[in-house]
């Protein structure tokens with residue numbers, strides 16, 4: 274049995290909390306928007322690679338957007354999940370969980386629907402709001418961990434394929450392919 278030289282470990286979020294801001298970009302509200310258009314497209318950390326296709330195919334849509342953790346194409350921050358908390362002028366705090374799919378520096382830039390949810394439908398009036406960002410488990414954004422075995426070894430000694438989807442799996446997960454002979 275041959276294992277690949279490197280096998281990604283299950284991602285465990287570090288406790289990261291930061292006082293930042295968020296703005297919105299309606300480009301992330303397009304249910305048919307292609308994941309090929311964002312930094313987290315293909316590449317090992319990409320969301321296309323994890324089996325998703327459009328923004329609407331992401332389990333957390335429209336709670337998606339650009340995050341400072343994503344620094345460029347194929348960033349390790351792709352697919353991370355962030356709790357954004359906003360305290361309004363009545364001192365009421367609300368929060369949402371955003372899946373990081375794109376670059377945004379130095380602050381968050383999320384779907385309009387997500388920011389409207391966060392601000393009680395005041396995203397357009399406010400434009401940009403202060404937030405506290407805390408990284409949470411990817412599963413909070415609907416990216417679940419599973420291991421899928423395809424093509425069971427019906428005939429001994431014949432190569433078969435095992436597909437392991439570490440997180441962000443669809444039912445027909447297509448991530449972390451490796452061959453075992």
Ligand SMILES: *[C@@H]1O[C@H](CO)[C@@H](O)[C@H](O)[C@H]1NC(C)=O
Nearest residue numbers: 302303304305306327328329
């Ligand atoms: C998304 O694509 C589907 C299928 O092509 C189409 O029916 C739908 O109107 C599109 N929605 C938007 C918001 O573009």
Ligand SMILES: *[C@@H]1O[C@H](CO)[C@@H](O)[C@H](O)[C@H]1NC(C)=O
Nearest residue numbers: 361362363364365367392393
């Ligand atoms: C603060 O948020 C609460 C809950 O969403 C809302 O009822 C209230 O009107 C908001 N206050 C202001 C000033 O926006």
Ligand SMILES: *[C@@H]1O[C@H](CO)[C@@H](O)[C@H](O)[C@H]1NC(C)=O
Nearest residue numbers: 360361362363364365366367
């Ligand atoms: C806002 O709310 C927090 C906790 O909910 C409280 O500790 C704080 O004193 C409040 N601040 C103001 C200005 O009302």
Ligand SMILES: *[C@@H]1O[C@H](CO)[C@@H](O)[C@H](O)[C@H]1NC(C)=O
Nearest residue numbers: 369386389390391392393394
């Ligand atoms: C935010 O989304 C939650 C969950 O979908 C919903 O219960 C809540 O009413 C939404 N709030 C606003 C202001 O849209």
